[in-house]
Amino acid sequence: MPRSSWLEQTLWMLAAPALALALTVLVALPSGAPPLQTLQVLLLGGLGSMSKFGQVLTVFVPLMLCSAGLLVPFTARLWNIGIEGQVVLGAIFCTGALMPFDQGGPAHVVLALGAGMLGGALWALLAGLLKTWGRVHEIFSGLGLNFVAMGLTIWLIFGPWKRPGVASMSGTETLDVSLWLDRMGRLASSWTALALAAAALLLVAVLLTRTQWGLGLKAVGQNPKAARLFDLSPRRRMLQAFALCGALGGLAGAVQVLGVYHRLLPSISSGYGYTALLVGMMASFRILPVPFICLFFAVLNVGSIQLPLQLNLDSSLSGVIQGLMVLSVFVTQGLRAWVTRRREGC
Amino acid sequence: MIVLTDIAKQYGRVRANDSISLTLEPGRIYALVGENGAGKSTLMRILAGHTVPDSGTIAVRGASHARLTPALAASLGVGMLYQDPLDFPALPVWENFRLGGTARTRTEVIDKLGELSNHLGVCFLPGEAIASLTVGERQLLELLRLLDLGATTLILDEPTTGITPEQKRSLFGLLTRLAREENHTVVLVTHKLSEALEMADAIFVMRQGRLVSTLETPCGEDELVRLMFGEAVDRAGDVPPVSAPQTRRMVLDRAVFAGPKYHLGPLNIAAAPGEMIGLAGLDGSGQELFLRGLCGLDRLAEGGLELDGRRFERNDFKTLHKAGVHFVPADRMSQALFPDLSIREHILLAFPDQAGRLEDFRREQCEGRFNLRAHPDTPAKSLSGGNQQRLLLSLIPDGAPLLLMEHPTRGLDAGSSLQVWEHLRERCRDGATIFFFSPDLDEVIEHSHRVLVFYDRMLVADVPRAQATVETLGALMAGKNLEAWHAA
Numbered sequence: 001m002p003r004s005s006w007l008e009q010t011l012w013m014l015a016a017p018a019l020a021l022a023l024t025v026l027v028a029l030p031s032g033a034p035p036l037q038t039l040q041v042l043l044l045g046g047l048g049s050m051s052k053f054g055q056v057l058t059v060f061v062p063l064m065l066c067s068a069g070l071l072v073p074f075t076a077r078l079w080n081i082g083i084e085g086q087v088v089l090g091a092i093f094c095t096g097a098l099m100p101f102d103q104g105g106p107a108h109v110v111l112a113l114g115a116g117m118l119g120g121a122l123w124a125l126l127a128g129l130l131k132t133w134g135r136v137h138e139i140f141s142g143l144g145l146n147f148v149a150m151g152l153t154i155w156l157i158f159g160p161w162k163r164p165g166v167a168s169m170s171g172t173e174t175l176d177v178s179l180w181l182d183r184m185g186r187l188a189s190s191w192t193a194l195a196l197a198a199a200a201l202l203l204v205a206v207l208l209t210r211t212q213w214g215l216g217l218k219a220v221g222q223n224p225k226a227a228r229l230f231d232l233s234p235r236r237r238m239l240q241a242f243a244l245c246g247a248l249g250g251l252a253g254a255v256q257v258l259g260v261y262h263r264l265l266p267s268i269s270s271g272y273g274y275t276a277l278l279v280g281m282m283a284s285f286r287i288l289p290v291p292f293i294c295l296f297f298a299v300l301n302v303g304s305i306q307l308p309l310q311l312n313l314d315s316s317l318s319g320v321i322q323g324l325m326v327l328s329v330f331v332t333q334g335l336r337a338w339v340t341r342r343r344e345g346c
Numbered sequence: 347m348i349v350l351t352d353i354a355k356q357y358g359r360v361r362a363n364d365s366i367s368l369t370l371e372p373g374r375i376y377a378l379v380g381e382n383g384a385g386k387s388t389l390m391r392i393l394a395g396h397t398v399p400d401s402g403t404i405a406v407r408g409a410s411h412a413r414l415t416p417a418l419a420a421s422l423g424v425g426m427l428y429q430d431p432l433d434f435p436a437l438p439v440w441e442n443f444r445l446g447g448t449a450r451t452r453t454e455v456i457d458k459l460g461e462l463s464n465h466l467g468v469c470f471l472p473g474e475a476i477a478s479l480t481v482g483e484r485q486l487l488e489l490l491r492l493l494d495l496g497a498t499t500l501i502l503d504e505p506t507t508g509i510t511p512e513q514k515r516s517l518f519g520l521l522t523r524l525a526r527e528e529n530h531t532v533v534l535v536t537h538k539l540s541e542a543l544e545m546a547d548a549i550f551v552m553r554q555g556r557l558v559s560t561l562e563t564p565c566g567e568d569e570l571v572r573l574m575f576g577e578a579v580d581r582a583g584d585v586p587p588v589s590a591p592q593t594r595r596m597v598l599d600r601a602v603f604a605g606p607k608y609h610l611g612p613l614n615i616a617a618a619p620g621e622m623i624g625l626a627g628l629d630g631s632g633q634e635l636f637l638r639g640l641c642g643l644d645r646l647a648e649g650g651l652e653l654d655g656r657r658f659e660r661n662d663f664k665t666l667h668k669a670g671v672h673f674v675p676a677d678r679m680s681q682a683l684f685p686d687l688s689i690r691e692h693i694l695l696a697f698p699d700q701a702g703r704l705e706d707f708r709r710e711q712c713e714g715r716f717n718l719r720a721h722p723d724t725p726a727k728s729l730s731g732g733n734q735q736r737l738l739l740s741l742i743p744d745g746a747p748l749l750l751m752e753h754p755t756r757g758l759d760a761g762s763s764l765q766v767w768e769h770l771r772e773r774c775r776d777g778a779t780i781f782f783f784s785p786d787l788d789e790v791i792e793h794s795h796r797v798l799v800f801y802d803r804m805l806v807a808d809v810p811r812a813q814a815t816v817e818t819l820g821a822l823m824a825g826k827n828l829e830a831w832h833a834a
Contacts (some may be wrong), residue, residue: 212698215687219695222684228643229675229682230695231667 012336020328024321033313041310042318045303052302054187057194058260059272059298062087062252064197066276067283067290068204069248073138073241074285075208077221080242082127082142083249084273085149086120090250092153093119094257095161095172095264103176112179113196113254120250121243123149128242132235138242146273154266161264171265181259190259200248205287207244217241249273275301275322282326284333297322347371348393348424348499348531353402355388362388363399364555370499375525375532377542380552380574381759382731386535389552390501394426395419420446425497429504431484433476440472443491462490466520481629482513489520499531500524506541508629508785511820518545539570585811586775588620588795594652595619595779596640596748601649603639608803610635612649615798615808617779619747622770624794625783626819631800633783637750640781641673642666654747670746676753676783678734685727689720689737696741711740716769732762739769749773751782755789767793787816787823801825 025035046056066083073080080086097115101108127145130136158167181190208214220227220234227234256268275297283289304318348370355363362385370376380386391397393404395414404411406422414422433442444455456472463470468486476484485505492500500521506514522545524530536542542549549561551573559573594616602611610632617623625633638644640651642663651658653669675681684692693700693708700707705722712718716736720729729737735758742749754770755763770780770793784790790797797814799807799822807822821827 212694212701215691215695219684219687219691222686223680225681226683228663229673231664232695233664 015332016328019332020325023324027320031313033311038311041306042300042303045306046299054189055302056298057189059301060294061193061197061255062272063276063294063298065200065248065252066273067279067294068200069245070276070280071204071285071287072245074280075217075221076238076241078238079139080142080245081139082124082145083276084269085146086123086246086249087253087269087273088149088153089123090116090120090253091257091264091268094254098175098179103178105178108179109258112258113251116250116254117247120246124242124246125239128239132238157264157266169266171263175262180262193255193259201291278322278326282329347407349405351403353392354400356400361555366557368550368557370531372531373525373529374547375545377534377536377546377549379536379542379549382757383759384552385555386552390535394424394501420495423496423498425492426501427488427505429507431488433484433488435477437476439470439474439487442476447495458494462494482509501533503535510824511816512824539567585622585793585795586771588618591618593618595654597652599650601651602647603635604645604647605635610803613805619777619779620774621795622774622780622793624790624797626787626790626797626823627800628823632803633800637673637752641671641750671748672742672746673750674738676756678738682738683726683734686725688723688725690722692737692741716740731757735766747778749778749780753784754782787819799823807831
């Protein structure tokens with residue numbers, strides 16, 4: 001029986017960050033960067049001042065929305081890699097919904113957010129239908145649809161939605177200020193966005209742990225054949241899971257448009273969909289650690305902007321660290337399982 | 347000569363083998379009998395080098411070993427034939443035969459295979475794919491392969507499951523020749539006492555990890571039963587009579603079921619409430635599709651299905667499920683249960699309308715009726731086979747009119763099997779109609795009012811209880827006497 005002591009549990013928990021730290025130092029060393037200072041710059045770059053923290057929150061919100069969304073299909077053991085494209089489609093639908101309006105008010109913002117959710121949900125349903133009726137694995141269809149979504153954005157920006165006179169990578173015409181999300185004082189983030197992220201997490205948590213629907217979804221993930229015998233309509237449930245996740249991804253895209261860039265850009269998703277997948281993996285798709293990991297990753301993302309300025313390092317180091325953290329979690333988990341097995345002597 | 351001394355193996359708190367000592371002499375046939383979980387397989391796996399014992403020694407021809415590896419065991423001449431042949435269905439016969447042996451050309455392999463087959467009086471086409479052989483033939487091939495590798499001690503784990511009575515006779519004949527003429531040692535692991543009594547020179551009886559006795563044959567069956575189970579086991583009584591044999595619970599009218607690989611039908615069958623109908627057939631003979639089609643998992647391509655007077659042109663799973671048709675597959679963990687969900691969650695999924703009084707309902711359903719005493723938070727994957735089946739049965743609502751059971755006692759010990767059958771009979775008495783399949787003909791005969799025999803993806807006979815004997819059914823299952831049967 002694996003009944004390890006409190007001390008042992010803690011040691012295992014600390015093993016993952018320690019390993020990640022060691023690996024990061026190993027990666028940073030060849031480029032001549034002092035390891036401790038690199039970490040310091042990363043953390044202070046994200047938490048050093050209120051305005052930096054505001055930026056952290058603008059990263060946190062879409063990351064949180066995507067991660068919360070991903071928990072839903074994963075409960076049914078579905079890997080919604082297509083989340084990235086769903087964010088993009090959310091942004092496209094959101095921009096499209098506001099096209100007819102030069103200015104507006106809260107009603108228009110709500111409409112745009114709703115349109116974003118619809119766009120994401122529809123794009124996710126596409127992957128879902130291919131999975132449930134077309135026997136296409138959701139990872140392949142999702143990845144494919146991500147590229148289609150990227151192509152679609154670029155076509156829109158350089159084609160139908162180009163700025164009068166100039167078509168450039170800098171995106172569509174900027175929205176009127178009346179269509180922007182509110183601001184937290186002088187910070188870059190918005191209360192509405194933060195509230196949406198919190199609500200999404202709460203909704204997903206309640207749905208997955210407190211409802212019959214969530215239990216059914218878990219059952220579908222555990223054993224689709226048995227789910228059929230229990231009359232749980234596995235296909236319908238999978239589609240619902242895709243749609244819900246897509247809607248949250250789309251909402252993230254809409255927040256990017258309304259609250260951050262105020263227009264449609266080619267790289268509107270900033271790769272948050274993929275980062276959210278890392279968050280989910282690192283949390284082993286449990287709900288509780290997700291907001292903390294999201295916050296941590298957001299700090300790393302914002303902090304890494306300082307790397308080229310202060311240490312002449314490339315800002316992609318934050319991505320490297322995030323990847324290493326996930327790897328470390330897996331390695332220590334595997335190691336722990338192996339040690340336990342050895343001790344039981346099977 | 348192989349001498350096992352004080353072999354012990356513990357899994358967690360379970361003593362799978364508790365200081366077992368036995369001697370295997372060349373030229374003799376041994377049977378190792380015991381219930382499921384008695385420790386037979388563990389002991390044989392230790393002998394074949396797949397499991398490392400906690401303590402004890404294994405002495406082969408005087409050389410003593412604390413543990414064996416599969417390679418070492420093979421070089422010492424120990425060969426094991428598993429219940430499901432460990433072969434590669436996609437490869438042809440000769441390539442399977444070559445596996446594990448020294449590098450040889452195709453011609454050499456085929457010559458050797460021919461020589462061995464000839465010697466032992468069997469026949470194989472070297473180029474044929476394994477997938478097209480029967481289980482019995484695959485076992486024989488595996489046996490030849492082991493002999494070719496130099497095996498002199500042959501361990502056979504439940505070798506008669508899934509083969510015809512005739513194949514069983516030829517297998518037993520072959521084993522007897524190997525022991526008597528070639529001086530090989532044969533160990534037959536089985537839970538069928540008749541086979542042990544028929545074949546063995548000596549019978550090892552295991553119970554709860556211990557070797558309780560070594561009997562020299564001939565010996566009485568009663569004594570063997572007493573040793574195996576510890577106390578007198580009640581045999582289930584006779585099947586209860588069908589109360590209203592003229593009523594029609596379920597009717598198949600020229601029904602054709604379309605599976606992924608083949609069609610079955612047209613079928614014309616009627617069943618009365620309270621009737622227990624056994625299905626007999628070798629693997630893949632059509633009985634699987636019959637059960638899956640009846641519950642709507644496979645399509646009804648033509649014809650109609652009638653349930654309590656209501657006619658269905660389509661066998662939609664949802665509709666039939668609501669009408670009370672329940673299917674329990676043989677492979678419980680991979681097809682019918684959710685490994686990480688608890689007993690309570692299973693109950694909640696099966697009876698969503700009981701959510702308000704879940705705990706009381708669970709207690710009535712699981713503990714009251716089935717004596718399923720595991721904690722309600724236990725995940726399904728930690729339940730024993732018996733408890734898994736108890737859980738599945740308790741998920742079927744009372745009064746469900748049609749139950750379709752695929753090998754209801756698979757992997758269960760005698761006590762649990764008896765409980766399952768008593769429960770199923772109880773349901774029949776209350777008016778349920780039950781179709782069940784079992785690869786064990788004795789079980790089919792014991793519990794059915796009549797037996798449907800499947801052969802070559804067809805329903806070939808509907809045998810009433812009075813005529814259902816192992817010989818009749820065995821012949822029909824092998825496609826023999828079909829004309830004679832239909833003429834009679």
